[in-house]
Each structure stands twice: as structure tokens, then as C-alpha cells.
Amino acid sequence: MNRKTIVAANWKMNGDLSLVNAMTAALNAINIRTEQQVVICPPAPYLGALTQANQNPGVAIGGQNLSEHQSGAYTGEVSALMLKDLSVQYVIVGHSERRSMYAESSELVASKTKAALDQGLTPIVCIGESEQEREQGDTEKVLSEQLNPVLATLNSNELSGVVFAYEPVWAIGTGKTASAEMAQQTHRFIREHIAATDTQAADNVAILYGGSVNAGNYQELFAQPDIDGGLIGGASLKVEEFKKICLAE
Numbered sequence: 001m002n003r004k005t006i007v008a009a010n011w012k013m014n015g016d017l018s019l020v021n022a023m024t025a026a027l028n029a030i031n032i033r034t035e036q037q038v039v040i041c042p043p044a045p046y047l048g049a050l051t052q053a054n055q056n057p058g059v060a061i062g063g064q065n066l067s068e069h070q071s072g073a074y075t076g077e078v079s080a081l082m083l084k085d086l087s088v089q090y091v092i093v094g095h096s097e098r099r100s101m102y103a104e105s106s107e108l109v110a111s112k113t114k115a116a117l118d119q120g121l122t123p124i125v126c127i128g129e130s131e132q133e134r135e136q137g138d139t140e141k142v143l144s145e146q147l148n149p150v151l152a153t154l155n156s157n158e159l160s161g162v163v164f165a166y167e168p169v170w171a172i173g174t175g176k177t178a179s180a181e182m183a184q185q186t187h188r189f190i191r192e193h194i195a196a197t198d199t200q201a202a203d204n205v206a207i208l209y210g211g212s213v214n215a216g217n218y219q220e221l222f223a224q225p226d227i228d229g230g231l232i233g234g235a236s237l238k239v240e241e242f243k244k245i246c247l248a249e
């Protein structure tokens, strides 16, 4: 199976219109290799401006979150239908910041994943253990518990269309990256866990690594057989650095 390398930018609650303009100006001017897909996930208010300014066919736009509901009295929420309406193609689901700060359970993450797929969006489903969980030897148990509701909710076809992002919480925004070997080992475990439910889907799904990825370490990480790209926070706000990663320079 030849999986594409996905370079996904998660701006989190950062950036402004001038970053939208600077990033699109830089990315519109480059060729993204066909085996690579770039995704930019800005804060929701900038999705429209970004989809309009983006002219690079190798660059897709993604949301950072969505509601599990389609429409209605859910103040502050954004639905898959609305993202679709703005030509958004991807959406991050269950980022660890949402799990920890907004109490999103793995069951809710599964519902949101299904809501995204139902509208033809590609969900980027985030999973990852805390430092304490890793130290206690609970990494695989935690990852399985986070994956299981998603695996139980989707059919094989739907599951094949999911992108997973493994983000060890202790590596997010800390400058502490998992070693390429440790990340590969965990990605292998994730793929095997998915394979226990669906071998075909396990082969198809992209599994991204996230946590302090930057222009200096991405090549070694992305070269691992089960790492299919990255979900990048801090380094995705720096135009020149992010461009380097997109160009695989």
C-alpha cells in the first residue's frame, strides 16, 4: 500500500489574516509532490479566507474541531455541513487539548468522526498518552481505549478514510520529541490494533506523528515505515520553516 505523506498544520488558537496571506502566498508559489498532501487547519474564523486565498491543488484546508450535530441550537458550534460548505476537506477530531480542556470523551470523538465522514470530510483523529501514562507502562492500554469507540462506530469503508494522529501529550509544544524509533514502535502498535478489527483499513489509514515536529527532525520521523507524515503545531506558524517541511527539503 502506497500511502501519501500528509503534512498537516494545526495553528491552534494562533494566527491572523496576515498569517493567512503570508502562508498562502508562500505555498501558492511551490509545487507539492504528488505523493504528499499538505493540510492547513486555521482557527474557524479564518477558514473562508484561507480557502479563498489557497490556489495550490496540493494544499487542502481543515477545521480544528466540529460538532457531532448537524445543525440546530448549539451556540458556538460548527457542523461538518458548514465546513463542507466552505470547501474544507479535513477536520481534526479529539486533539488532546480538547480531550483534556473540554472533556471530550473517546465516545464523543467517535461520534464527531462519524459526523465528519458522513459529510465527506476526512477526520484527523488524535490519540496519545500522557507522560504519567507512559511512565506507568500504560501507553498501549490508553491508545486502545481511545481507538476502540472509533473502531466500533465505523464500517470498513469509513475506517479506511480516517487519518489518525499519534501525539504523545508530553511531546506537544514541549520541544521533547519522541525518538523516531519510539514513535515508529507506537505507530506499529496502532496499526496492529486497527488490523485486529480490519486488516485492509489498517493498511490504508495514514497515521501521522505530532509533538514538537520541526524542520530539523521531520525527515527522520517521516522516514519510519508506519509514520505517514505529521500534525504540526508551533513550526506550522513559521512560514519559511513550514514551507521547508512541505517541500521535504
Ligand SMILES: O=C[C@H](O)COP(=O)(O)O
Binding pocket: 010, 095, 167, 171, 172, 173, 174, 175, 210, 211, 212, 213, 231, 232, 233, 234, 235
Ligand atoms: O496538533 C499539533 C500538536 O499538538 C503538536 O504541536 P507542536 O508541534 O507545537 O508540539
